[in-house]
Structures are given as C-alpha cells and as structure tokens.
Amino acid sequence: MSNIVAKTGNEAMAEAMRQINPDVVAAYPITPATEIVQIFSSFVSDGKVDTVFVPTESEHSAISACIGAAASGARVMTGTSSQGLALMHEILFIASGLRLPMVICEVNRALSAPINIHCDHSDTMASRDAGWIQIFSEDPQEAYDQTILAMKLSEDIFFPAMVTTDGFIISHAMSRLEMYSDKEVQDFLGEHKTPYNILDTEKPMTVGSIVLQDFYMEIRTQMAAEMFKAKAKIQDAYAEFNKKMNRNYNVIEKYFMDDAEYVIVALGSTAGSARYLCEKLRENNEKVGVVKPRVFRPFFAPELVEILENAKGVAVLDRSDMMSSTGGHLFNELKSAFYGNAKQPPMKNYIYGLGGRDINMSDIEKVLHDIKEFSVSKVKDSDVKYITVRE
Template sequence: MAIRERLSGNEAVATAMKQINPDTVAAYPITPSTEIPQYFSNFVANGSVDTNFIPVESEHSAMSATIGAAAAGGRVMTATSSQGLALMFEMLYIASGMRLPMTLICANRALSAPINIHNDHSDSMGVRDCGFIQLYCESNQEAYDNTIMAVKIAEKAKLPVMVCYDGFITSHSIENIMLLENDEVKKFVGKYEPENYLLDSTKNISMGPLALQKYYFGIRKELSDAMDNSIDIIKEVSEEFYKLTGRKYDLYEKYKLDDAEIGIIALNSTAGTIKDTIDKLRENGVKIGLLKPRCFRPLPYLDIPKELKNLKALAIMDKADSINGYSGPLFSEITSAMFSSNIHVNTINYIYGLGGADTKSADIEKIANKLQSIAKTGKIDKIKHFLINEKEEV
C-alpha cells in the first residue's frame, strides 16, 4: 500500500535510505545535502537502521570510506553537494574504475567562486565523465524513486550511480509524495550478493592495483562497455519499479513533444515549470513540447535525436556553463548525438539559473518566443544565450 506523505526532497531521500537500510553510509555535511546525513544519523541512533554510519572529516574521506566499504562487499551510500563533490573528484574515478556499486546522492549546488549555496548543475556536470551513472530528478517523488532504483541499477551494472536533484528547490521544498512500504522497498532492492569482494575468504583477490600498458586500456574499455550496457539495466529496473508502483520512468520523459514544432530540453525541477508553461502556450496554439533527460550518463544518444527530428527549432537549457568558448554540456552532447544520427534541427543553447537565479514561467515564454521566430525564419542569430535578468547582471 502506498503511503501519502508530504516531505522535502532531502527527507524523501533519507526515508528511501532508511528503507534500503544499507550496510554503510559515510558522509560529510555540506549545504544543501546536509540534512541527509543528519536525518540518517538519527535513524542510526534510534535503531531504525543497522547501518554502519561513518562521520568522516571531509568529502574526500567520505568517498574513500564508501569505496572501502563497497570493496569489502557492502551496500553503500553517501550524499554531497557542490564543493563536496568537487573534493571527491579524485576518488569518484576510483569508485567507477574498481567497478564498485554505490549510490551517491547529489543535491545540486553551484560551485565557488563567488561562494553560493543555491542550485545549479555545475557540480554534477563537472564530474560527468567520472564513470558514474547520473540520474536527474524533477521532484521529491523522482528523487525518492530514483534513490531506490539506483541501488539496484548500481549492483546490476557494477557501476556507481549518482542521483541528482535541485538543491533547495527540491531538497528543501515540502511537497506531496507517495512512499512505498518498508517491506516493498526491502523486497525490491533485495539482498546484495556481490560477485567479488575483499572480505570473501574463499577467494584471494586484489582491487585497484597497478595496471600499465598491457592491462589498463582493456580494463577502461570494460568500464566504458559497462556504461553502454547499463542502458538496458536501467530500463529493466525501471520496468520492475513501474510494476511495483505504477510510476513509469524511461531514460527520458517527453511532454507534449510528439506533435510539437518547437521543443525545449531541460533537467530537473525546471522541467515542471516548463510543463505548466507548455500547457499555457498550447492554449494559445503554440505547438511546443519538452524532453527531460532522466539519464544523462549513459546518454541515450540514439533515442533522444529520434524524438527531436520533426522539430523546427529546439532550445537546450543548461544549468551549468562549460566555459569553453562554446556551449553548456547538455547542448554539446545532445547536438553531437543529433549530428551522429544525421538529424538537423536549428538548436540554440540557454545557460540559465546559475547560483539559484530563479527560473520562472515568463522566462520559458521568452525562450518559446525565440524558438517561434527561429522556426518561422529558419535562421539562428546566435547559439548561446544567457537567460539572465538585467538586474542580475553585475
């Protein structure tokens, strides 16, 4: 029986973690993900989980301890944001390189400087090539659901998974949510039985040793293959979750896209604002739709372009800037996938919402206007736009 609740994103994720009851959680607090280890250490203290909670002295140590516990054969989780994720950078590659399943909760926050505690996607986008699967979440419900699915995806794919949702906007907002019963979650994630682990007394193995010219490349290719193959695992686990909950999760979500003439691509909570704006614009006859990637790693590079092929104009919204003289990361990757599939649509990039700059319906309407004019003229004046209000400019 589903339980009707109202929780913040962090409360929802902490609840999922309680229901999953992992072997080890190691974390260091950082806004806006702080509440997760805070709530979770309460669960540990009052005995509602039997997890070994390791309060470490930095995020580098958090990831190191998580790696150690995963290598030992445990089901492991951690949570962080922003500078915390940046400090983990070195160890993230070791987690994936050693093919260790784990779940990392990332409440997305901007990176310094200047110091900012609010949401954008610079942190998780900054580590997009570290070999973690990345799932992006629009709401507290999606954050809760993806956390539960992440455990299973990670263990089947033998890859670490990052669950990303918007700091404050999702992490600290109270909203309605449907929770699963403890038993349902327990049954869904099942018992973790690692194939190879260090505490297995029947096998003598080593993990993460030196591998030079002869072996390194081959091992890295296996990692790459594992990421390719994880697409099917994500689909399979999501299907199983659908059967349990009735909540359908694909690699991406389409909203009124099939008959659309203009389209927007965006991640996380902004997608909700876009959906409401689409309904409003459609009442005025504007044929607009949305594609919201759930899965950015692996990138559904064959499926996404197919969904876009009938559009006359497309805006890809990035809540992170690559500062590469070109575009944001989502734009670069999706347009590249379109090119590989021989699909050309006039596409522009919007860098938006950096450091928590609020993105409202009127901003989406502005983008829609721009797209309508591109659809009409077939011309693009410039690729990269900044969705910034005049008063926000310095």
C-alpha cells in the same frame, strides 16, 4: 499500501535511505545536502536502521570509506553537494574503475568562486566523465523513487550512481510524497549484489593493483563497453520499477511530443516549470512540448535524436556552463548527437539559473518565442544565449 506524507527533497532521500537500510553510510555535511545524512544519522541513533554510520573529516574520506565498505561486500550510500562532490572527484573515478555499486544522494549546487550555496548543475556536470550513472529528479517524489531505483540498478550493472535533486528548489521544498512500505522497498531491492568481496578469506585477492601499458587499455575498453550495455539495463530497471512500484517513469520523459513543433529540453526541476507552461500554451493550441532526460550518464544520444529530429526548433536549457565558449553540457551532448543525422532541427542553447537565479514562466515563454525566431531566421550569429541575467 502506500503512505502519503509531506516531505522535502532531502527528507524524501533520507527516507529512501532508511528503507534501503544500507550496511554503511560514510558522510560529511555540506549545504544543501546536510539534512539527508543528518536525518539519516538520527535513524541510526534511533535504531531504525542497521547501518554503520561513519562521520568522516572530509568528503574525500567519506567516499573513500564508501569504496572500502563496498569492496568488502557492503551496501553503501552517502550524500553530498557542490564542493563536496568536487572534493570527491579523484575518488569517484576509483569507485567506478573498481566497478563498485553505491549511491550518492547529490544535491545540485553551484561551484565556487564566487561562493554560492544555491542550485545549478555545475557540480554534477563536472563529474560527468567519472564513470558514474547520473540521474536527475524533478521533485521529492522522483528523488525518493530514483534513489531506490538507483540502488538496485547500481548493483545490477556494477557502476556507482548519483541521484540528484536541485539545491533548495527540491531539497528544501516540501511536497506530496507517496511512500512505499519498508517491505516493498526491500522486496524490490532483493539480495545485495557485489562484484567481489575482499573479506572473503577463502579467496584472497588484490583490488586496485597497478595496471600499466599492457592492460590499462583493455580494462578501460571493457568498462566503456559495459557502460554501453548498461543503457539497456537502465531501461529495464525503469520498466521493472514501474511494474513493481506502480509508477510510469521513462529514461527520457516526453510531454506533448506527438505533434510538438518547438521543444524545450531541460533537466531536473525546470522541466516541471516548462511542462506547466506548455500545458497553458496548449490551451491556445500552441504546438510546444518538453523533453526531460532523467539519465544524463550514460547519455541516451540516439534515443534523444529520434525524439527531437522532427521538431522545428529545439531550445536546450542548461543550468551549467562549460566555460569553453561553446555553451552548456546538455547542449554540447545533444549537438554532437545530431552530427551526421539526416534531420537537423535548429537548436539553440539557453544558459539560465546559475547560482540559484530564479527562472519563471515568462523566462521560459521568452525562450519559446526566441527559438521560433531563431528557427526561421537566415542569419544565426550565435546559438548560445544567457538568460535570467541582467543585460
């Protein structure tokens, strides 16, 4: 029996954590993710979970404590955002290198400077090479569902995972949430799986020993191969989730893509706005569509190429900039994915919404006009455009 409630993104993620009932949560507060662990700490105080809650003095310590707990065989979660995720950066690589399952509920927020507490994807994107699974959510429902899914997935593939929402836009916006019973969540998760347990006194072991020229190359190659294999397992995990939890999620969501000529590719909450706009434009028989990748790491490159290759124009929306003169993260991934492909649709990058700048229907509609013009124009002087900005 599902239970329909009204929850914000942060509340939804806290509820998912309660139902997962992790053994250890170590966390440090940061806007706009504070509520997730704050609400969860109330669950701990009220005896609604069996979790050991470790309030640390920094995010660096929080994720370090998570690693220690996970290596000791515990089911582990935390929550953070922006500078907090940046402070975890060094340790993120250790969590994945040690192949420890855990989940971060990450709320996307701009990075300083200038200091800003609102949404963009620069924090999560800055962690893209850390060997973590990265999942984007469009609304509280997806944040809730994907947090539960990610916990199981992480334990199936022994890679840590971060599930993201968009700061304030999702984290603080209330919407309809369909919750499972605690038992349904526990049944889905099944028994906790761990790659090893350092507290097993029968089998003493060393974890995290120094590995130099003679083995580092081999173990990183193995990790890369496992991440490659994880792609199929992620698809399986979504299929299993759909079946058991009665959902209809895909690793890449396609809207109106059967005959779409001009396509918007976007992550997170903006994909919802783009879909709404396309529904309106379809009433006027405009052949527009939306592609929403849920999973950014690992990157589903050939799958996205297959979906997009027949478009007349592809508008890639990035809520982050690589500051490399080549545009945003999603655009760069997609562009390189198309290298060597027989079909090369015109593709243009639109960097938008940095630091929480609103993007509305007219902005996305302008993008669709612009990509049409770009696709037919002979002179293509720049394929990166900054929008939602005062000119």
